[in-house]
Amino acid sequence: MINKIMQQSAEAFVSYRKTSAESRAVFLETIAANIESLGEELIGKASEETNLPAPRLTGERxxxxxxxxxxxxxxxxxxxVEASIDTANPDKVPAKPDLRKMLIPMGPVVVFGASNFPFAYSTAGGDTASALAAGCTVVVKGHPAHLQTSTLxxxxxxxxxVACNMPAHTFQHVTDSSxxxxxxxxxHxxxxxxxxxxxYTGGRAxxxxxxxxKNPIPVFSEMGSINPVVLLPDTLDVNTESVAKQYAGSITLGMGQFCTNPGLLIAIQGEGLNRFLDVLSKEIDAVVPAKMLHKGIHKAYFEKMEAALNQKxxxxxxxxxxTPGDMEAQPSVATVEAGVFLEDPLLHEEVFGPYSLLVICKDEAELKAVWRSLTGQLTTTLMGTDKDFATHHSLLDIAPSIAGRIVFNGVPTGVDVSASMVHGGPYPASTDSRFTAVGVNAVKRWVRPVCYQSCPDALLPDELKAANPLGIWRLVDNVWKKD
Structure with a gap:
């Protein structure tokens, strides 16, 4: 069955890659309209399968x-498409040929649906949308935790x-969960x-x-992270209550089932930190548990949290x-001294759910050591006042080496879909830190550059023809032009 599906995808790609940008745009818009037309049936089914509330699912749709x-x-x-043209120069020695480059689709893309986002990171989510936009055909392996939603x-x-007259098998849905x-x-x-x-286990596999x-291919896995948050001293002194409440909300948002959940807090010991921890504890204590996505995630949360809590x-x-009910999480926060954290690799691992570990440091040097000890992250956050940033300016040099997105005085949960967003990071947050899984630049995962040398104009793709029939921006002899 898989062999037939992939052969069909490859056959469809031959035609689909040649469709115009306008026809693909209409196709994507039609998909969006069709999803909206499913109405409450879709929301109800997704809520039934994932335990997520209807308002959250409506927003995600x-x-x-x-x-x-x-x-x-x-x-x-x-x-x-990043079209660029370097025109010929016969007077140069040796003669310079005409060179024209653009990005083209790679071929059939396989997308694995995510459990925690049944819409935005699954069947018609960002991976599928960006691959179809690039001109790639797509095969989605629906996630078994919400297979009926995926099928809808x-x-x-x-x-x-059918409505847009696209090639048959441009998109295919696989329900085999093995x-x-x-x-x-x-x-294949x-x-x-x-x-x-x-x-991490699934993405690495x-x-x-x-x-x-025999011919290795790229795998763009986004595998989560603990998203370390650095809490600087002055903001803990002057913004204690607001920061504590802000982070209690972020830790427990969606019962912690976000890949950007702040699973690690790092701070220097002091009275401000003591007050912060007191407020944070009261806020966590008052959180009402809710059901997690499925039994597997629920079981893993408690097992990994208890393993972390049992560490010396x-x-x-x-x-x-x-008291948590059936499949409900139990929001929790723990503390550990920096020296212990640095010696215990298990404490560096993600606990997927509403849990966060606060690492207490003696001074800035120890804070830096903790921060630098971490592997690649999707995000890292700095909470500080202007005084903090002036006093601890060297911290700003560490952040870019750790994560794909650096947050200042905010929370990492919540990923805006825009051209400037980076949702990725150094391994093991993702398998290729050069790319993002969110925003228009996500399309670059499914394309590769091709150069046409001394190609007759009539044979060139429209994006590279001399007349620029599409009227797009192109880099012509190192100058951006539309003419």
């Missing part, structure tokens, strides 16, 4: 359709294929690239499958006072 329309707008504007969305895409099916999809000869959002192929020197300082 809006983000999903917005992403599709964002890529449609990108296609119409056109500069995303897949139907909306398939209806858009590990064998996932491995077969990654290792026709698969050109893979997109994944989920655990897919990466290894791809590397073991770790102290539980806050926990929701309400």
């Amino acid at each position: 809006g983000r999903t359709t917005m992403q599709l329309r964002m890529f449609a707008q990108m296609l119409r504007e056109g500069s995303w 969305v897949a139907g909306a895409i398939e209806a858009a294929i 590990f064998e099916a996932g491995k077969a999809l990654v290792q 000869d026709e698969t050109a690239a893979v997109g994944f959002t989920g655990s 897919l990466w290894d499958y791809a590397a073991a192929r 020197g770790v102290k539980l300082v806050a926990r929701s006072s309400a």
Whole structure:
């Protein structure tokens, strides 16, 4: 079955890659409209399968359709292909040929749906939308935790294929939830690239499958992180209550089931930190537990949290006072001294859920040591006043080496979909820190550059023809032009 699906995807790619930017834009907009037309049926089914509340899912559906329309707008504007032209110079010795370069689609893309975002990172989410925009065909392996939701969305895409006269099998939906099916999809000869959002274990496995192929392919896995937050002394002194409440909300948002959940807080000991911890503890104590996405995540949360709490020197300082019910999380915060943290690798691992560990440092040198000891992250955050940033300016040099997004005086939860967003980071946050999984630049994961040398104008893609029939921005002899 997988062999047939991938062969069909490859056959469809031959035609789909040649479709115009405008026709693909209309296709994406039609998908968005079709998803919206599913109405409350879609929201109800997703809520039933994921335990997520209807308002959260309604907002996520809006983000999903917005992403599709964002890529449609990108296609119409056109500069995303990065067209560049270096005209011939016969007087140069040796003679300089005419060179024209642009980005072209790589081929069939396999997308693995995410458990925690049934819309925005799943069947018609950012990976699928950006790959279809690039001109790639897509095969989605629906996540078993919300397979009925995934099937409904897949139907909306398939209806858009028919309505927009796109090649059959431009998009295909796989419901086989076995590990064998996932491995077969990654290792099939026709698969050109893979997109994944989920655990480190799953993302690394897919990466290894791809590397073991006769012809290795890129796997763009976003595998989560602990998103370290540095709490600087002056802001803990003057903004104690507001910062504590802000972070209690971020730690427990969606029962902590975000890849940008602040799982690690780092601060220097002092009275301000003591007051912060007191307020944070009271806020966490008052949080009402809610159901997690599925039994697997629920089980893993409690197992990993208890493993962390059982480590030497770790102290539980806050926990929701309400007794959790079936599949409900129990928001918790613990503390540990920096010296212990630096010697215990287990404490560096992600606990996916409403849990955060506060590392207490003796001074700035120890804080830097803790921060530098961490592996790659999706985000890192600095909470400080102007006085803090002036006093601890050297910290700003550390942040870019750690994460793909640096947050100042905010929370990492909440990822804006825009051209400037980076949702990725050094390994193991993602498998390729040069790319983002969110925003228009996510399309660059599914394309590669091709250069046409001394090609007759009539044979060139429209993006590179002398007359610039599409009217897009191009770099012509090192000058950006539209003419």
